[in-house]
Amino acid sequence: MAGKVVLHYFNGRGKMESIRWLLTVAEVDFDEVFLTTREQYLKLLSDGDLMFQQVPMVEMDGMKLVQTKAILNYIAEKHNLHGKDLKDKLLVNTHSEGLMDLMEMIMMLPFAADVKTKLDNIQNKAKDRYLPVFEKALSGPIYLVGGRLSCADVQLLECTLMLEEKFADILAEFPNLKSFQGRMTRIPAVSRFLQPGSKRKPQPDDVQGE
DSSP, X not given: OOOOEEEEEOSSOGGXXXXXXXXXXXXXXXXXXXXXXXXXXXXXXXXXXOTTSOSOEEEETTEEEESHHHHHHHHHHHTTOSOSSHHHHHHHHHHHHHHHHHHHHHHTGGGOSOHHHHHHHHXXXXXXXXXXXXXXXXXXXXXXXXTBOOHHHHHHHHHHXXXXXXXXXXXXXXXXXXXXXXXXXXXXXXXXXXXXXXXXXXXOOSSTTO
């Protein structure tokens, strides 16, 4: 078996943060190589490590994995975090993709021309379109799909924490989500990841370059 997992990305959240979260919950130790120069990127290209000429890239199990969803699915499948059967995997993927849509809106904030308008749009969509789906799914079960922890739960925790960074009281109308968040943060690996000094990255400034 190949050695330690290595993540190649910038020193920030971006598309790699969900991968960091999932590896953490799967209790997989990883190293990080931060891209700080164009030369590093060009070397990855010349070595043939970036299939579509972009990061994130994860060295794992003797492979160079690219494309965020593919990486997440591989980690989830390997570590039994992807649902127990085909139907559950479909539901896990459906929840995950909705969460990735919402998180991507937040990720793009630093590039918005009008941050206030974009924040209002994110808050409205979160409260009207996304959070009610997860609130309903958690009205009894402790996890989103099949009564067991999945990558969708990990992404839901990540997403709710990101939302609270922007809108402190956004979960006030969603008690099931708030309870879910509390349960998830008591998982030892998650608790450690939320402590200062972990490999979790800070939120970026809302305006690029600040």
